[in-house]
Amino acid sequence: MIEVNSVSKSFGRLKALDNVSFKVYNGEITGYVGLNGAGKTTTIRIAVGVLPPDSGDVLIDGLSVTREKKKASERIGWVPELPIFETDFKALDYYVYLAGYYGIPPTEAKRMGREALEMLGLGDALNMKLAAYSQGMKKRFALAVSLINDPPNFIFDEVLNGLDPKGIVFFRDLAVKFKKQGKAVLFSSHILSEVEGIADKVVFIHKGKIIGVYMMSEIVNMAKPSLIMKIDRVGESLSILEKYGRVETRGEYVVVSGLNASPSVIVKELVESGFSVQEVRSEERSLEEFFFNLIRGKGE
Amino acid sequence: MSDVNPIFYDFKRAFIRPATLVTLTVFILVGVGLSYLVSISLSMGAGSSYPAFLAKLDVETGELTMHYNIYDSEMRRTTANVEVNLLVEENGVYQTLKTFAFRADGYHVVETTLESDIIRSLPEDTGRLLFEVRSSTPFGFNSIVARFIKGGGGALYASTPLIYFSSLDGSKSVYSAGYVFLKNDELTISMLIEPPGDGFELYCTFSTDTGNAGLEKALLAGNVSTGLNVFKTNASELGLNASTTTGIMLYLKNPEGLTYLSSALPVTRIQTGIIQRRITNIALGTAGLGLFSQFFPIVVLYLAYTLVAKPKGIGALEFLIARPVTRLEVYVTRFTAGVLTALASTGVFFAAFNASIFLLTGYSIEASYTVILFLGVAGSLIAFYSVCYMLSTVASGGKYLAVSIILYLFFTMIMGILVFILAYFMHGFTPRLVEELQKLQYTSYYFNPLGLTSFATYFVNRAEFPDIYAEVSVVNPYLVVAAGAAWTLVPFLLGWTLFRKANLSR
Numbered sequence: 001m002i003e004v005n006s007v008s009k010s011f012g013r014l015k016a017l018d019n020v021s022f023k024v025y026n027g028e029i030t031g032y033v034g035l036n037g038a039g040k041t042t043t044i045r046i047a048v049g050v051l052p053p054d055s056g057d058v059l060i061d062g063l064s065v066t067r068e069k070k071k072a073s074e075r076i077g078w079v080p081e082l083p084i085f086e087t088d089f090k091a092l093d094y095y096v097y098l099a100g101y102y103g104i105p106p107t108e109a110k111r112m113g114r115e116a117l118e119m120l121g122l123g124d125a126l127n128m129k130l131a132a133y134s135q136g137m138k139k140r141f142a143l144a145v146s147l148i149n150d151p152p153n154f155i156f157d158e159v160l161n162g163l164d165p166k167g168i169v170f171f172r173d174l175a176v177k178f179k180k181q182g183k184a185v186l187f188s189s190h191i192l193s194e195v196e197g198i199a200d201k202v203v204f205i206h207k208g209k210i211i212g213v214y215m216m217s218e219i220v221n222m223a224k225p226s227l228i229m230k231i232d233r234v235g236e237s238l239s240i241l242e243k244y245g246r247v248e249t250r251g252e253y254v255v256v257s258g259l260n261a262s263p264s265v266i267v268k269e270l271v272e273s274g275f276s277v278q279e280v281r282s283e284e285r286s287l288e289e290f291f292f293n294l295i296r297g298k299g300e
Numbered sequence: 301m302s303d304v305n306p307i308f309y310d311f312k313r314a315f316i317r318p319a320t321l322v323t324l325t326v327f328i329l330v331g332v333g334l335s336y337l338v339s340i341s342l343s344m345g346a347g348s349s350y351p352a353f354l355a356k357l358d359v360e361t362g363e364l365t366m367h368y369n370i371y372d373s374e375m376r377r378t379t380a381n382v383e384v385n386l387l388v389e390e391n392g393v394y395q396t397l398k399t400f401a402f403r404a405d406g407y408h409v410v411e412t413t414l415e416s417d418i419i420r421s422l423p424e425d426t427g428r429l430l431f432e433v434r435s436s437t438p439f440g441f442n443s444i445v446a447r448f449i450k451g452g453g454g455a456l457y458a459s460t461p462l463i464y465f466s467s468l469d470g471s472k473s474v475y476s477a478g479y480v481f482l483k484n485d486e487l488t489i490s491m492l493i494e495p496p497g498d499g500f501e502l503y504c505t506f507s508t509d510t511g512n513a514g515l516e517k518a519l520l521a522g523n524v525s526t527g528l529n530v531f532k533t534n535a536s537e538l539g540l541n542a543s544t545t546t547g548i549m550l551y552l553k554n555p556e557g558l559t560y561l562s563s564a565l566p567v568t569r570i571q572t573g574i575i576q577r578r579i580t581n582i583a584l585g586t587a588g589l590g591l592f593s594q595f596f597p598i599v600v601l602y603l604a605y606t607l608v609a610k611p612k613g614i615g616a617l618e619f620l621i622a623r624p625v626t627r628l629e630v631y632v633t634r635f636t637a638g639v640l641t642a643l644a645s646t647g648v649f650f651a652a653f654n655a656s657i658f659l660l661t662g663y664s665i666e667a668s669y670t671v672i673l674f675l676g677v678a679g680s681l682i683a684f685y686s687v688c689y690m691l692s693t694v695a696s697g698g699k700y701l702a703v704s705i706i707l708y709l710f711f712t713m714i715m716g717i718l719v720f721i722l723a724y725f726m727h728g729f730t731p732r733l734v735e736e737l738q739k740l741q742y743t744s745y746y747f748n749p750l751g752l753t754s755f756a757t758y759f760v761n762r763a764e765f766p767d768i769y770a771e772v773s774v775v776n777p778y779l780v781v782a783a784g785a786a787w788t789l790v791p792f793l794l795g796w797t798l799f800r801k802a803n804l805s806r
Binding site: 080087 | 309317606610611614615616618619620621622623624625626801803804805806
């Protein structure tokens with residue numbers, strides 16, 4: 001489990017994170033969504049122990065990344081958005097070098113490295129310098145390294161950026177696989193739809209603050225198309241309309257959101273019940289609109 | 301530290317990287333070249349080796365036996381490429397009858413047979429027949445010549461330096477060659493001989509202007525056998541007084557009482573440590589150690605760039621620190637890698653330099669001096685690495701390189717110029733300027749991470765050449781150690797305080 005507890009961080013006068021808290025439970029994929037510069041990567045760098053927070057802490061399976069960094073790091077894997085390695089290394093050599101920090105002797109590390117890199121499609125590039133790797137290859141290499149000790153927690157930071165469709169499918173499937181294995185997975189993105197279909201829960205961050213935590217099902221519901229109708233005797237129609245979704249009135253209009261039936265079925269029943277339906281239109285609400293509405297709701 | 305592998309891996313990639321290896325190779329080559337310079341310099345010295353030979357030629361059969369031995373100027377066995385010419389003199393012109401060559405390592409014996417046409421061309425007058433022995437040693441070239449003289453049994457003998465024994469009644473003679481050395485209080489008789497029979501013993505005594513002590517007072521040196529005989533005895537036991545003794549008399553005596561007496565042999569006094577002093581002197585010069593200590597800091601500067609400044613600049617340390625490792629461990633590991641590289645490089649340089657000198661001359665810089673110089677040079681490199689390492693925690697990439705190169709130039713060149721200017725303003729061109737400048741220079745070395753090399757050189761020079769190098773009052777061994785430790789530890793600790801909170805992101 002990953003617990004982010006009241007983490008704050010400033011860079012000079014810029015407050016990058018302001019009292020950020022959320023949890024990622026085992027066997028769960030948590031989407032971490034925010035605009036570019038919202039503070040996602042800063043949160044993640046603190047969570048993996050590469051950046052010290054000004055205040056607050058991150059617990060990895062109960063281990064503090066600030067006070068028990070080594071033990072905490074053993075329990076978390078990290079694939080950054082733009083993995084950067086020491087460029088003069090060859091891939092397998094760097095794998096062996098980093099495996100040394102896990103206490104794995106060189107011969108064993110070399111064998112493991114070959115297997116891991118081959119499994120991730122880098123078998124032909126074992127002895128290629130990391131500087132020559134593409135972004136996709138670097139992400140796979142970072143994944144291979146992060147899997148050295150098969151940690152129970154994993155963080156993917158904007159991992160789908162710059163990947164081809166095959167790469168995108170690979171990492172999404174991998175996140176789901178990890179979830180099934182009972183790992184806690186934090187999956188960050190600046191596009192909400194990227195986490196749709198895999199995330200159980202989404203944490204929204206904006207300007208360094210958490211602006212909402214929603215279950216994915218809630219978000220999908222709220223983001224479903226709405227039916228906007230102009231009906232005579234609005235008050236009387238509510239008893240019928242409430243069977244088909246959440247109902248709210250906007251002046252002379254009534255809005256049904258979270259539809260569980262097609263608009264034609266709803267209109268047919270209203271007409272058969274003697275109501276006069278004067279105007280019907282459908283309002284599409286995408287996931288991104290939901291996200292932007294959320295931001296607007298926080299004063300933007 | 302969870303595992304020592306990363307330290308060795310960092311050390312390996314710091315040490316076995318092209319920049320380090322190429323530079324080190326260059327300096328090793330310089331070291332080897334320098335050892336040749338040492339060898340050439342040694343070979344220029346007079347009396348740099350002591351060759352001796354005893355040749356016996358049977359004019360009937362043409363069988364030629366030659367015993368050869370060579371010592372260096374400190375009476376140690378040395379190597380020589382030897383060319384031997386059998387010459388015949390015709391009206392002042394020398395004609396070569398036979399030439400042969402061999403390589404000797406100390407004592408060597410050659411047995412050969414002259415071809416029949418050479419035997420036929422041998423002159424009746426054996427005084428016209430000469431034996432020339434040319435020895436090429438690490439300490440120079442040496443040529444000695446001896447005329448053949450008729451000896452017992454119809455054989456001809458040629459030897460140099462000649463030790464001529466004659467029986468007490470003057471009827472028999474034995475030809476021999478060799479030296480009598482006096483090294484500290486030890487008298488060594490080194491003699492090439494073919495004794496005229498079995499069971500001969502050698503006795504020795506000293507001779508003065510007023511006569512010799514006689515066989516009765518002579519000391520038994522030992523049994524004599526064919527070839528090289530080396531006898532050692534205590535000079536005081538022999539009653540030898542260096543100020544009054546003119547030479548050493550030798551007696552050959554067999555069990556039957558047949559006794560041979562030599563002429564008085566000069567005693568060659570051996571001074572020890574001369575070669576080592578020369579080697580040390582040359583090694584300390586600007587072409588040797590000076591070159592290494594002046595330019596290897598550039599490699600050290602580059603190491604800090606490779607290990608920290610560059611990866612930090614591009615953001616590559618983040619991924620590393622996300623492993624089960626603390627920042628302190630990464631900081632210490634990479635510092636240690638640089639320190640090990642500095643130690644290994646200095647060690648390899650000294651080893652190569654000493655080994656090549658040893659292979660060429662059989663000598664090397666004295667061990668204690670080697671240790672002092674090694675500590676000085678390695679300490680300087682480590683201290684400078686520590687400064688660069690601290691710098692690499694605050695300046696990345698190009699900025700680091702620019703600042704560190706300026707620092708290098710400051711400590712290796714500009715500081716010395718500033719010290720000179722300061723001395724001039726303080727004392728002007730007065731007789732005191734040189735002395736005060738020297739004091740100021742040594743004082744400035746305390747404020748220079750590379751100053752340890754200068755101090756180490758000073759200590760070795762003082763120990764080896766106390767008459768030439770005057771004591772400098774400002775040099776205090778304790779302060780030198782304290783300065784070296786401070787230049788290493790303070791930047792290291794300061795660097796850590798900066799690194800522990802540094803944002804490692806690009």
